[in-house]
Amino acid sequence: MTQDSSAPTPRTPFDDLDDYIGLGRLGGLALSGDGRRLVTTVQSLDAERTGYVSALWEVDPAGELPARRLTRSAKGEAAAVFSASGDLLFTSARPDPESSGKDEPKAALWSLPAAGGEARVLATAPGGLGGILAARDADTVSVAASVLPSADGLEADAALRETRDDRKVNAIWHTGYPVRHWDHDLGPDAPRRFVLGTDEVAEGERADLHQLTGPGPQLVEHGAALSPDGATLVTTWAVADPGAARREILVAIDTATGERRTLVDDPDAEIGSPKVSPDGRWVAYVTSTITTPTDPPVVRAGLVALDGSGAPEVLADDWDRWPGSLTWLPSSDGLLVTADDDGRGPVFLLTFDGGPGEGPVTVERVTADDAVLTDVCVAPDASAVYALRSSYAAPAEPVRVDLAAFVASGPAGEREPVPAVVLPSPAAAPELPGSLTEVETVAADGARVRAWLALPAGASPSDPAPLLLWIHGGPLGSWNAWSWRWNPWLMVARGYAVLLPDPALSTGYGQEFVRRGWGAWGDAPFTDLMAITDAAEARDDVDASRTAAMGGSFGGYMANWVAGHTDRFRAIVTHASLWALDGFGPTTDHAYYWGREMTPEMNEAHSPHRFVGDIRTPMLVIHGDKDYRVPIGEGLRLWRELLADSGLPAADDGTTVHRFLYFPDENHWILTPQHAKVWYAGVLAFLAEHVLEVPDGEGDRVLPDVLG
Known part of the structure; x- marks a missing residue:
C-alpha cells in the first residue's frame, strides 16, 4: 500500500489535538435478516468534550443513499442487533419514560420498531443489561445481566443492591480466581443469561426475563450465540483448572428448561467465539491451545454438532493462519473467516468439500484490500459481504464485498481476491498529513x-x-x-x-x-x-x-x-x-x-x-x-x-x-x-x-x- 503526492498537504485534523479527538469513530455492524438494513455505531464527543457518546446510524447496503442517524440521546446507544421481525434492538442507559427517575438509569434493552415510531424499553435489570442475542427465525432474545451471588432473581438482586448502597458497602468476597480483569474489579456480581420473547411484550410493559444460568463466575467475559429457532443458547463456560487457573469450554443450554449439556471440553485448549449454523445443525468456534513455556498457542477453527453427536473436529489444521472471527454462509456449507495476514486482515472463505463434518476443507482469500476487515455480515442470498474496513490509511468505514462475483470467478482454489467497495459512511475518512x-x-x-x-x-x-x-x-x-x-x-x-x-x-x-x-x-x-x-x-x-x-x-x-x-x-x-x-x-x-x-x-x-x-x-x-x-x-x-x-x-x-x-x-x-x-x-x-x-x-x- 503506497500513497504518494507531490502536492502540498493541506491542513488535516491531525494538526490539532482538539480536531483529532473530535473525529467520529465507527464500531460494530448489524445486518437485518432480509439484508435490506445495515446499522453501525458512531462515537462522538459529548457537549463538554470530556467523554464520548455513541449513536446508531443506518448505512445503505446498496451504497446509493447517505447514512442517516437513527438514535439520539445524552447517554448514547450501542450493541445493535436485529430481531427476527426486523425491529432494531439495542442497549442504552437513556432515561426510561415509564420509570420514576429516582435512580441513575442502567443500560436497558430497547427496541426501535421496523415499522417506524419511537423506541421503547423491552427489559431492565438492576445491574443493567448487555450481550444481546436475537434468534434469526424466532422472536427469542437472550441478554446478560450481572446479578449478586445470593440473589435468586432480579427482584432480590435489586433489594440487595439497595442495601449495599444504603450501607456504603463495596467490599467483595472472593472464593476463586481471578479477581480483576484489564481495568475493572470482578464481583461482587457476575453475569447470568436470561431469555425473553419479544412478541410477548405488550406496549408499555416490560419483559419477564427467564433466567437460564445461576450464580458463579462461569460467564465472566463469555461468548455466546443463539440457534436460529431460539431453542438453544450456545455459550463459553469457564471452568477451574489446577494452579488457580481457568479455561473455557463450550456448552448448550435449552432456553425453555435451562438444561445444560457440554459440547466441547478440551483440557488442552480454550474455546471461544461460538457461531450456530443457519440450518441449526452445527456450531463453529475458535480453539486455542493452552500454552507452555516451550509451546506458543495454536489457534484454529473448530466444528461440533449442536445435538452433541460425534466428536468435535479441527478445521483447516494445515492453514498457517489464526482465525479471528467466524461467520456462516446462509447455506451452512462454509464459513467466512477473518485472520491476520502479512500486515493485513482479509476475509477468507472456508468451504467444506463434502459438507460440514464431511471430508477436507478449502481456504481461499476473498478480499484484496490492504486492510483489516471486521464485523463481517453476509447477505441472506450470499451475494455480498458487509464489513468494517480499516488500515493505517483510514479508520473504520463500512464496505461491501461482491461475494457472488468471487465465487463465480472460478473453481475453488483458483479464484482471485476482490476489492471491497466503500459505502457512504456516517464518519468520512480524514485527510492524512x-x-x-x-x-x-x-x-x-x-x-x-x-x-x-x-x-x-x-x-x-x-x-x-x-x-x-x-x-x-x-x-x-x-x-x-x-x-x-x-x-x-x-x-x-x-x-x-x-x-x-x-x-x-x-x-x-x-x-x-x-x-x-x-x-x-x-x-x-x-x-x-x-x-x-x-x-x-x-x-x-x-x-x-x-x-x-x-x-x-x-x-x-x-x-x-x-x-x-x-x-x-x-x-x-x-x-x-x-x-x-x-x-x-x-x-x-x-x-x-x-x-x-x-x-x-x-x-x-x-x-x-x-x-x-x-x-x-x-x-x-x-x-x-x-x-x-x-x-x-x-x-x-x-x-x-x-x-x-x-x-x-x-x-x-x-x-x-x-x-x-x-x-x-x-x-x-x-x-x-x-x-x-x-x-x-x-x-x-x-x-x-x-x-x-x-x-x-x-x-x-x-x-x-x-x-x-
Whole structure:
C-alpha cells in the first residue's frame, strides 16, 4: 500500500489535538435478516468534550443513499442487533419514560420498531443489561445481566443492591480466581443469561426475563450465540483448572428448561467465539491451545454438532493462519473467516468439500484490500459481504464485498481476491498529513521482517524526517489496523516518520514466526526491531541521526529492553510497561497465563530491570493507576530505578532528564478525550526536546496548556 503526492498537504485534523479527538469513530455492524438494513455505531464527543457518546446510524447496503442517524440521546446507544421481525434492538442507559427517575438509569434493552415510531424499553435489570442475542427465525432474545451471588432473581438482586448502597458497602468476597480483569474489579456480581420473547411484550410493559444460568463466575467475559429457532443458547463456560487457573469450554443450554449439556471440553485448549449454523445443525468456534513455556498457542477453527453427536473436529489444521472471527454462509456449507495476514486482515472463505463434518476443507482469500476487515455480515442470498474496513490509511468505514462475483470467478482454489467497495459512511475518512508505504528486511536468522512506514508529506532526501520506532503490544498482534489510542498520523503531522514493525511473536506470518520469539522476548523480537529500524534508516527520506522509540504494554516492555541494550535512540517512551518480570507475573490480573508462558529462568533472563545500569537514554514513563493487566507497581519501580540506578540517574539536586506521566483514573489505555490530549501533548513535548532539539525545558512548558 503506497500513497504518494507531490502536492502540498493541506491542513488535516491531525494538526490539532482538539480536531483529532473530535473525529467520529465507527464500531460494530448489524445486518437485518432480509439484508435490506445495515446499522453501525458512531462515537462522538459529548457537549463538554470530556467523554464520548455513541449513536446508531443506518448505512445503505446498496451504497446509493447517505447514512442517516437513527438514535439520539445524552447517554448514547450501542450493541445493535436485529430481531427476527426486523425491529432494531439495542442497549442504552437513556432515561426510561415509564420509570420514576429516582435512580441513575442502567443500560436497558430497547427496541426501535421496523415499522417506524419511537423506541421503547423491552427489559431492565438492576445491574443493567448487555450481550444481546436475537434468534434469526424466532422472536427469542437472550441478554446478560450481572446479578449478586445470593440473589435468586432480579427482584432480590435489586433489594440487595439497595442495601449495599444504603450501607456504603463495596467490599467483595472472593472464593476463586481471578479477581480483576484489564481495568475493572470482578464481583461482587457476575453475569447470568436470561431469555425473553419479544412478541410477548405488550406496549408499555416490560419483559419477564427467564433466567437460564445461576450464580458463579462461569460467564465472566463469555461468548455466546443463539440457534436460529431460539431453542438453544450456545455459550463459553469457564471452568477451574489446577494452579488457580481457568479455561473455557463450550456448552448448550435449552432456553425453555435451562438444561445444560457440554459440547466441547478440551483440557488442552480454550474455546471461544461460538457461531450456530443457519440450518441449526452445527456450531463453529475458535480453539486455542493452552500454552507452555516451550509451546506458543495454536489457534484454529473448530466444528461440533449442536445435538452433541460425534466428536468435535479441527478445521483447516494445515492453514498457517489464526482465525479471528467466524461467520456462516446462509447455506451452512462454509464459513467466512477473518485472520491476520502479512500486515493485513482479509476475509477468507472456508468451504467444506463434502459438507460440514464431511471430508477436507478449502481456504481461499476473498478480499484484496490492504486492510483489516471486521464485523463481517453476509447477505441472506450470499451475494455480498458487509464489513468494517480499516488500515493505517483510514479508520473504520463500512464496505461491501461482491461475494457472488468471487465465487463465480472460478473453481475453488483458483479464484482471485476482490476489492471491497466503500459505502457512504456516517464518519468520512480524514485527510492524512502524509503517505503510507512498506519496509521489509531479512533478520539474521533469515526470517523476513516487515513494517508499515508513515511518512510526512515533505520528507525527501533534502529534508529527511526524524524517525519514531513504534512497537506494538500483545505481543501476539500486528500493526495492521487503525488505532485511535496510538495514532501515528499525529506524529507525522509534526514531521516524524513513524515505523510500525511486526517483529517475532507478531501474528499473520505463520506459527514459526511466533515460535521464534516464544519464551525469549529479549532475543528475536529485539533483533528484528533493530534490523527493520536499520532498513528504515537506510532510506534517503529518513534522518538516521534523529530517532526515538516508543511502545505500550508488551511494546513498553520492548521499549524498556531497547533502552537497556542500545543507546542508538535519542529518547524512549514506555507506556503501561513490564519492567521486573518476577514482580509482574504474580500481580497481573490473570497470573496463570503468565505462569504457563514463562519459567522463572525465562523471567530472569529477559527482565528489563536487570539492565537498568545500562540505560543512557532519556525516558518518558507513562502509567495509569487502574491498570490491572500491567499493575502500577511496574511503572513505580521503573521510575524509581531510573532515577537511582540507571546509567543516566537524577542529579544530586534531584533534577532529571527522565519524565513520568501518571494518570490516577486511567487504566491500561488512556481513554477519556482530554486525557488523550495530555498523553499526545506530553509525548510530543518530550520527543521534541530530545529529537527535534528544542531548548532544554521547552517540553515541560508545553504541558500547562493541557494540564492547567
